[in-house]
Amino acid sequence: MASATATARADPGLTGDDDTPPRRAFRFGGSRLGGFILALNLLSLLILFGGALLLNELSRGLVQARQESLSVQAELLSNVLGELGITRGEPTPELDQVAAARWLRDNFIPQGQRVRLYDINGLPVADSYQVTEAIPGAPLPAARPAGTPPPERDIRAETLTAQRLERANRELSVEIENVLAGQSQQTVRRNEEGERVVSVSIPVRHVSQVLGVLTLEAGNVDEILGAQRRALVPFALVALGVNLLGSLLLHLFVARPVMRLSAAADQVRLQRSRAISLPDLEDRKDEIGDLARSLESMTETLSARMDAIERFAADVSHEIKNPLTSIRSALETLPLVKTDEQRDRLTNLLQQDVRRLDRLITDISNASRLDAELSRERPRAVELNTLLRDIVLVYETTAKPGDPSVMFEAGAEPQRVVGRDGPLGQVFRNLIDNARSFSPAGGTVRVFLSGADNEARIRIEDEGPGIPPDNLETVFERFYTSRPKGAAFGSNSGLGLSIVRQIVEAHGGRVWAENRMNAEGEVQGARFEVVLPSAGRRQ
Incomplete structure (x- = not known):
């Protein structure tokens, strides 16, 4: 199920965390x-x-x-x-x-x-x-009476x-x-x-x-x-x-x-507990201590995942109730309308709610399968230059008149990370789709790829109205939506950026949002930046 942090904690080999205790070289055979x-x-x-x-x-x-x-x-x-x-x-x-x-x-x-x-x-x-006077052998037994047979x-x-x-x-x-x-x-x-x-x-x-x-x-x-x-x-x-x-x-x-x-x-x-704790064993410096700490970490991870599942189920229930309530109200009102104009308005409202509900169910299904997909695929080296170039090429070939264009720029050196190309491609598509939805007609979405300090950096910039400063972190929460005027109702579920953060953190990276400012301090658009550890650092 969807979880913002569970996958990253469960896969420390991919996160590059420094919390893992180092192997002691003096141990016999490890x-x-x-x-x-x-x-x-x-x-x-x-x-x-x-x-x-x-x-x-x-x-x-x-x-x-x-x-x-x-x-x-x-x-x-x-x-x-x-x-x-x-x-x-x-x-x-x-x-x-x-x-x-x-x-x-x-x-x-x-x-x-x-x-x-x-x-x-x-x-x-x-x-x-x-x-010699020495007589070898053992002493003779006592004499028996005459006529007595020997024992x-x-x-x-x-x-x-x-x-x-x-x-x-x-x-x-x-x-x-x-x-x-x-x-x-x-x-x-x-x-x-x-x-x-x-x-x-x-x-x-x-x-x-x-x-x-x-x-x-x-x-x-x-x-x-x-x-x-x-x-x-x-x-x-x-x-x-x-x-x-x-x-x-x-x-x-x-x-x-x-x-x-x-x-x-x-x-x-x-007892259906959610944690295991054996403090005296966790203090040991051998494999038993490692096992105790691993079991405690595992139960904590499972507990956090169960909490995330409960929160996800509550959010899903709340989000689905809204269109269902609207649909029920429209169906109850439909027999009472008397004019064709009112009936058409209710019919349009029903169609919008159905589209919204369909969009919600599709995104919820994708989010619920994300953990399984991340654990099923084996991490391998992914060349971001090729991946981003192919994604941008799809947008260029399928663009319609008036749609914002997508441009890609990369540094001289190729950038490679260890991960899963499918989920990483979903990250960049979600960010580009989000940037295009906020960009004006005929605008430009720019994708930049660079590398520094054993990290690959991807920046996606748009020319939209930007993000309110109070919502720079809120935009990554599930089911949060703040769409520009004129956007089709129900076309967004609010799960896109939440899925982006979950995938990026599962690969040991981080993602954040900020506004682009000009020299006068005016907002020129929004910028989303993704940082992933390079393949060399993972090794």
Whole structure:
């Protein structure tokens, strides 16, 4: 519907207003909340990921360090066993199993490690667990009375133990076979108790002859890795806390404000209110504040448009009642007339009122569709020189004898604005029609186009009686008419200049009226000036 300001307020992109808050360049992707959410999520993930990486590196470093340490010890023991005479037989040397076992018993003190020696056939020769007081494994269960069958859980435990033992022996056999083939081994495998151990196996040599296999194991890897897993717990708890805190902050600063905005919008709808106001949200400097301010501005714009529609409906009702009242009075009087002259006068009055009513309905229909037309068409660059020249050419080609002529003058530089050529053409036609209606027969209406300060200026001047000083602003009100003597009754609805101002303000411009004065201070006619922001300024 028609509104003097609603369209301009609803389309700030075209008005060029400076009230729109500037976009902050430091916002992540144009969004402060987006950066805040991303930072919180990344922080929690980085904490957990960093802790996992740290522990993985420690695990790999622990295994590698143990393997290097065991390799050094195994090389030392192998050299001693191969070079210190713990061999027999010439020319083919053999490992003296008794001397080797005694030497290991006297010189190797196990500290969380286990050393085993195998002969050339892969048969065990010595085991450090057999020469130490340490007894591996868990304590034995209490003795059962004679003849009591073992519980089912004991059977399952014995089966599991047997399976572990079989697997450990199989993996160890494969490792010894590879070493006897001449390849040193560094592996991580399971022992008889199912624990993970770091194992290093190397051949025992005399010169180049392989005499046996020396295996060195470190069995506290699971304990260290378990401690590392326990060390991961604080990282996980911190990550969980950050996620919980982030979720709470998102709920407080995003979810709840959006819910409040939704509830306020529903309240406007249910209570038929005309405005929404959430002052504490409007003070925020993020997108929630922008949304709250936009919603408040939207409801204010809708309220202003509803007020404008109500005023427009009241004005329309008042203007239509006048010709309808005149028509009803003439129809009531028509049966009472007695002469043809009186009947002709009433008939002429009826025809004038019908023409006036038709003109009113046509202009009211155009005004009511104006907002929809302005919002439907997409703004684009419009060259005013071409538009005004074409409009003036139409007046020149359709002029009748005695009609005021229309002249067009433009500066050297073309003037372009961003807008809709249809409504802008209606602005200039309404102003030219208004100027022609006030100009004397044979007069001239002049149209000037110029540009300055990133603005396009259009002046339309006539040679009429001018405008009373008190009505320079009133002429833009709806249904205001002040026609010269002799003008056809009902030929003007008083909506032309109102439509002009509405379209111009919707394009971010302004329009005003003034009188042309000569040197003696006499009125020479009226001047209407339209100022529109140029296309360069809109960009």
